[in-house]
Amino acid sequence: PLPVVRKARGPRSFADLPADRCLVMGILNVTPDSFSDGGNYVSADKAIAHGLKLLYGGADIIDVGGESTRPGAERVSPEEEQARILPVIEALAKAGAVISVDTMNVETAAKALDAGASIINDVSGTTFDERMPALVAERKVPYVLMHSRGDARHDDPKANYTDVVAEVLAELAELRDKFVAEGVEPEQLILDPGLGFSKTGEHNWALLRALPEFTKLGHKVLVGASRKRFLGSLLATAGKAAAPAERDNATMAVSVLSAANGAWGVRVHDAGASLDGVKVASAWAG
Numbered sequence: 224p225l226p227v228v229r230k231a232r233g234p235r236s237f238a239d240l241p242a243d244r245c246l247v248m249g250i251l252n253v254t255p256d257s258f259s260d261g262g263n264y265v266s267a268d269k270a271i272a273h274g275l276k277l278l279y280g281g282a283d284i285i286d287v288g289g290e291s292t293r294p295g296a297e298r299v300s301p302e303e304e305q306a307r308i309l310p311v312i313e314a315l316a317k318a319g320a321v322i323s324v325d326t327m328n329v330e331t332a333a334k335a336l337d338a339g340a341s342i343i344n345d346v347s348g349t350t351f352d353e354r355m356p357a358l359v360a361e362r363k364v365p366y367v368l369m370h371s372r373g374d375a376r377h378d379d380p381k382a383n384y385t386d387v388v389a390e391v392l393a394e395l396a397e398l399r400d401k402f403v404a405e406g407v408e409p410e411q412l413i414l415d416p417g418l419g420f421s422k423t424g425e426h427n428w429a430l431l432r433a434l435p436e437f438t439k440l441g442h443k444v445l446v447g448a449s450r451k452r453f454l455g456s457l458l459a460t461a462g463k464a465a466a467p468a469e470r471d472n473a474t475m476a477v478s479v480l481s482a483a484n485g486a487w488g489v490r491v492h493d494a495g496a497s498l499d500g501v502k503v504a505s506a507w508a509g
């Protein structure tokens with residue numbers, strides 16, 4: 224009899240992901256405020272250890288980012304961003320993780336794919352680098368196209384909307400058309416409403432409520448609500464917003480409702496909780 228060849232836990236690809244439920248994308252922000260001993264450097268070992276924790280704790284995908292996208296966050300050069308994330312991506316890919324690279328920088332995206340990432344997650348929105356569509360078309364990788372109206376790191380306008388759902392849908396469709404016009408296949412695209420990017424809490428709830436409208440655009444939809452400020456406000460007691468670490472239950476609830484309303488994936492910090500949640504949503508739907 225032929226020897227049983229156990230599938231080595233080598234690099235897994237996008238195609239290996241489960242197709243019968245909403246996916247869980249675990250967040251790995253490789254930035255000094257996440258992984259450093261108080262200095263201004265990033266400890267790759269700590270970041271890799273956290274990535275493995277996410278991988279074995281339930282994340283289907285690990286989203287690796289080297290630059291915080293919070294408004295006012297410190298600027299990071301592409302070289303610094305790459306120095307932070309490439310060793311982490313290489314190690315996690317070898318451990319069998321499916322990895323998305325959270326970057327707006329085309330060079331970083333290309334190098335991350337070479338290092339073992341298989342998805343590009345770009346928060347640029349309407350300010351995307353015009354070289355990005357060509358890279359996505361050439362590499363034929365899944366690309367998260369997220370809505371925002373300004374460069375989130377610097378001048379993220381809390382844009383005014385007359386109808387936030389209609390406008391975000393229209394602007395995402397317009398961005399989609401630009402990428403398709405440059406040779407990106409529609410099925411490569413994963414749309415994301417960009418909760419908190421150029422949006423207030425009320426805008427975020429309106430966008431979540433309209434999730435079925437987004438899935439009607441005919442693409443996968445990713446929801447990134449985890450620990451965001453609008454959840455902190457929702458859970459406020461005596462006028463004091465809940466701290467980020469207190470927002471994981473609410474995040475899991477958003478994951479369950481997102482899955483029940485057709486989301487392809489949820490981007491979260493607590494991967495284990497949302498994995499349980501999306502499995503409940505899948506069982507409930509039958």
Ligand SMILES: Nc1nc2ncc(COP(=O)(O)O)nc2c(=O)[nH]1
Binds near residue numbers: 250291367448449450
């Ligand atoms: N696709 C996608 N990527 C993102 N990257 C960073 C943040 C900012 O949140 P964090 O600072 O908690 O990572 N949010 C998103 C998001 O909502 N969607």
